[in-house]
Amino acid sequence: MKIEDISKKSEQLITIKPEDLMPLPYPYDTPDADPAMRELTQDQKNRYEASLDGVLAIGIPKPETKEIEEELIRKFLSGLAKLLTKENNWTFLQPLLHSLEYCVKCQICNDSCPVYVASGKQEIYRPTYRPEILRRIINKYLKKQSTLSLKLTGSDIELNWTLIARLAELSYRCTLCRRCAQVCPLGVDNGLISHEIRKIFSQEMGIAPKELHESGTVQQLKVGSSTGITPKALGNIISFMEDEIEEKTGKKIKIPVDKEGADILLLHNAGEFMAWPENTEAFAIIFEAAGINWTLSSELVGYDAVNYGVWYDDFQFAKIALRHAEVAKALKVKKISVGECGHAHKAMMVIADRILTGDLNIPRESAIPLLADLVINNKIKLDPGRNNFPITLHDPCNMVRLMGIVEPQRQILRKICPQFREMEPHGVDNYCCGGGSGFAIIQSMNFPDWRSAISGRVKLKQVLETFQDVISPDIPKYVCAPCSNCKGQIRDLFNYYSVFEKCNIFYGGLVELIANAMVDIEKPFIEWEWH
Amino acid sequence: MRIFLAILTYFSYIFIIAMYTIKAAKYLKLPVxxxxxxxPVMHEENYQYGGSYFEQVDWWTRIRQKRYLRGFLFLLKEYFVLGEYFQKHKAYWYFLYPWHIGFILIITFHILCFFGAVxxxxxxxxxxxxxxxxxxxxYYAILFTGVVSFVTGAFGSVGLLIKRIYDENLKQYATPLHYFTYIxxxxxxxxxxxxxxxxxxxxxxxxxxxKGLITFKFIDVGCGAATHIILFNLFLxxxxxxxxxxxxxxxxxFCLIRWDDEPNMRGGKLERKLQALLNQKVSWSAAHIKSGKTWGEQVEEPKMRS
Amino acid sequence: MAKTTLGGIEMEIDEDGFIQEPDKWNKEIAEDIAKLESAYPMTEEHWKLVNYLRDYFLKYEIAPPIRMLVKQTGLDLKKIYQLFPGGPAKGACKIAGLPKPTGCV
Incomplete structure (x- = not known):
């Protein structure tokens, strides 16, 4: 395949064959261990732009007329032009230009990309591929370089709808884990380019995966949460949680909601309430035991820490970040603490830091250092013997590589999990779960299969390798993933490969392990049947 | 010939300094x-494992010690080591390294020639x-830097040329200019x-x-040296x-992007810069963005229940 | 978006078969979806779950957390998967005419 083939019309630019995929360790080291990836139906292929790799993350409807198609091409170019101006994109202009202008195409980043490697090194997934396409378009259509100059700089490319539709999908084949950027000796960030391409589509053309935009940020701003939880539903779920806590621990705990002047406003990813309430319950149990003055909020957006804008749209991002700050301000809390959600960590502490000014710049921190303080300094009584099973830690990219929270979670695990073992590589060199940048919540058509078989493949390999000596299903094992998105991805990945059935590997968060070790709770907190 | 060589040399040096200055200024003038x-962020205390100040409870109340020198030395060292390539792509490093050493030494050689002339x-x-x-x-420094740069640089140029042609990963992205540069x-x-x-x-x-260049008493040089001088000037x-x-x-x-972990503090200089940036009007045309309004005006009025 | 006939009327469904107008839901529609979800014929236990989901949805405009569903219907996860091979979200919720789950769930 040649780089410029992206604009050549064909049914599919690439087709991934099972034999291309990176091999997996035992018990997935046989040729038939991989489930067959679902193909789109002919009808779906007819209706959507699926000519990249036969997978759909966005699912752009095919333009009905030539005029619509031409309008879309015009819009793409105008969006690209805006991306390069400081009024419209001061937020990322310097990093973007740096990456566009100073890549020397040495390809040293290639093998750090889990998607590229897992797919059997498909050209289109190479971390330098998207930037190359974008650079060529800029040189030819915005800078309008001469034919000779285009030839010399290898910038010839034909901009047409086929290319644009493929590029849109392609920007959702990178999890923005930024491992490629980490190895670049020149500071070039090819992950950022995927992020910026997504912005052209969302901010100029109104094109984004439905799960991220319409039922994501738009729904969050409108009804309060991207899960659809309304303040009323939240009330019901919280009383359910209180009942569960009592049932499981015998403790009667009143979960504080909208408590004005509390020290901490705890923000959870609302997905936890729906799918993993044991996580939010564990937080309540631990905070109560430690005597922390905290509260949840039941204001719109105030009970959902997520901010999907961080993956595709600066404006949706800013709207949600501001809303979080307003909620905290109205509650007069001392600080916001973010629960186990990686992207909310980065969104709220790192990215929003330069959006929030004045009295909206409320101190924001991760809950993990606070938890580490409670555990290390024996502020709650714990018995590590209760966590005596093999356990490893999956690092959410957003917490480690992208914001440097590496040790506190390890301090906790070393103290309360006698059989804790690291996977390799870990910490700032970790691999993405495969569900980063919104992938974990994209549930439509055959995308879930792609993110299990391709983007999650290296993670599965790591987990299996880490537990190879105890791989027998007789031994229960635990992957600690302190992030809702990672948990969602790991759940789907494990289901896809029947990992629980074949290897007895369970997944869950960090606070569940702390609650599980608390001496004044009689029954085990972790319920292994809920895999 | 004498005059031509001198003027070309003056011009090349002034040209490259001016162009680099303009480019650097453009880069530095981009908004925050x-x-x-x-x-890892190198100036952070726990840079060994990539830790940040976010690892501390109430991080905003602690005084941070930023070790800028450590970052600076790291970057400087990499110029002379190219360690990332050594670790990840040795076959490439064998040529890339001498090529870069060739550049570093040829520049040093010219600087030494200048001071030698003084x-x-x-x-x-x-x-x-x-x-x-x-x-x-x-005498020995000039001789050493010159000769070693000629040898390593020539070796690296040929090696990289071959590598770009035969390495499938590099070839796919190589342009005519790459080959031209190596030649x-x-x-x-x-x-x-x-x-x-x-x-x-x-x-x-x-x-x-x-010496002629700095005393304005230009001299004639032989064909060999003249060819080299002209080529080097054109290269500049x-x-x-x-x-x-x-x-x-x-x-x-590295300093302005990859390691920029400077927090925005209320009433600080950074905050003032940000407020100015948020006051710029945007022209994005998707339906959820108010085109023609500023960044600050994008957010709807808060609708707090209580 | 595609259209299909469910319970004798033309209904809009998304790519994964979730109906787009939850208000139009009725038992006939549920049974037709159940056929596609290998959950047909629907027994009393099927209806217990579907009705529970439906009632919760009408009250809170959302599906309940799975743990709540299990606790309040008395059907364990294994049983739910037996009844609805697609699982509680992609199987049972779809038959109950709820929108597809969104967000990090």
Whole structure:
């Protein structure tokens, strides 16, 4: 395949064959261990732009007329032009230009990309591929370089709808884990380019995966949460949680909601309430035991820490970040603490830091250092013997590589999990779960299969390798993933490969392990049947 | 010829300095951006494992010690090691490294020629048998940097050319300019080598040429040296049109982007800059963005229940 | 978006078969979806779950957390998967005419 083939019309630019995929360790080291990836139906292929790799993350409807198609091409170019101006994109202009202008195409980043490697090194997934396409378009259509100059700089490319539709999908084949950027000796960030391409589509053309935009940020701003939880539903779920806590621990705990002047406003990813309430319950149990003055909020957006804008749209991002700050301000809390959600960590502490000014710049921190303080300094009584099973830690990219929270979670695990073992590589060199940048919540058509078989493949390999000596299903094992998105991805990945059935590997968060070790709770907190 | 060589040399040096300055200024004038750092951040206390100040409870109340020097030394060291390539792509490093050493040394060689010329103006003789230690040091330093740069640079140029042609990953993304650059640099290094080995083994011609440049008493040089000087000067003019600025922007990129973990504090200088940026009008045309309004005006009025 | 006939009327469904107008839901529609979800014929236990989901949805405009569903219907996860091979979200919720789950769930 040649780089410029992206604009050549064909049914599919690439087709991934099972034999291309990176091999997996035992018990997935046989040729038939991989489930067959679902193909789109002919009808779906007819209706959507699926000519990249036969997978759909966005699912752009095919333009009905030539005029619509031409309008879309015009819009793409105008969006690209805006991306390069400081009024419209001061937020990322310097990093973007740096990456566009100073890549020397040495390809040293290639093998750090889990998607590229897992797919059997498909050209289109190479971390330098998207930037190359974008650079060529800029040189030819915005800078309008001469034919000779285009030839010399290898910038010839034909901009047409086929290319644009493929590029849109392609920007959702990178999890923005930024491992490629980490190895670049020149500071070039090819992950950022995927992020910026997504912005052209969302901010100029109104094109984004439905799960991220319409039922994501738009729904969050409108009804309060991207899960659809309304303040009323939240009330019901919280009383359910209180009942569960009592049932499981015998403790009667009143979960504080909208408590004005509390020290901490705890923000959870609302997905936890729906799918993993044991996580939010564990937080309540631990905070109560430690005597922390905290509260949840039941204001719109105030009970959902997520901010999907961080993956595709600066404006949706800013709207949600501001809303979080307003909620905290109205509650007069001392600080916001973010629960186990990686992207909310980065969104709220790192990215929003330069959006929030004045009295909206409320101190924001991760809950993990606070938890580490409670555990290390024996502020709650714990018995590590209760966590005596093999356990490893999956690092959410957003917490480690992208914001440097590496040790506190390890301090906790070393103290309360006698059989804790690291996977390799870990910490700032970790691999993405495969569900980063919104992938974990994209549930439509055959995308879930792609993110299990391709983007999650290296993670599965790591987990299996880490537990190879105890791989027998007789031994229960635990992957600690302190992030809702990672948990969602790991759940789907494990289901896809029947990992629980074949290897007895369970997944869950960090606070569940702390609650599980608390001496004044009689029954085990972790319920292994809920895999 | 004399005059031509001198003018070309002056022009090339002024040109590259001006172009690099303009490019650097353009880069530095870009507005402050949202944070997008990558760990490890070298000036942080726990840089060994990539830790940040976010690992502390109430991090905003603690005084941070930023070790800028550590980051600076790290970047500086990498110029002379190219460690990432050594670890991840050795076959490439074997050529890339000598090529870069060729550049570093050829630049050092010219700087030494300049200062050597200054020394000569002050009456110091530069030769292996000079009365003055300075003269001897200059003699050997110039000879060493020159010759080693010619050899390593020429070797690296050929090696990289071959690598770009035969390595599938590199070939796919190679452009005619890549090949041109390798051939061009090969000619520069090999012409220097030729002039030294066959014509001027003590490189006295170069030193005299440089003395002429700073005293405005231009001298004639032989064909070999002249070819090398012309090629090198043309190369200086060519450099700003390549990605060579990465030597400098690498510093910017690491300090201003990858390691920029500066928190925004209420009432601080950074906050004032951000407020100005948020006051710019945007023109994005998707339905959820208010085109023609500022960043600050994008957010709907808060609808707090209580 | 595609259209299909469910319970004798033309209904809009998304790519994964979730109906787009939850208000139009009725038992006939549920049974037709159940056929596609290998959950047909629907027994009393099927209806217990579907009705529970439906009632919760009408009250809170959202599906309940799975743990709540299990606790309050008395059907364990294994049983739910037996009844609805697609699982509680993609099987049972779809038959109950709820929108597809969104967000990090």
């Amino acid at each position: 951006h949202l944070r997008w750092e990558l760990y 020394a000569m103006v002050f009456g110091i003789t530069i030769s292996s048998s000079s009365q003055s230690i300075t003269g001897i040091v200059f 061009f640099t090969f000619l520069i290094f090999i012409s220097g080598f030729y002039a030294w080995y066959f014509i001027d083994p003590t490189l006295s011609e170069y030193r005299e040429f440089w 003019v060519y450099l700003p049109y390549t990605r060579s600025m990465h030597y400098i922007t690498r510093f910017f990129g």
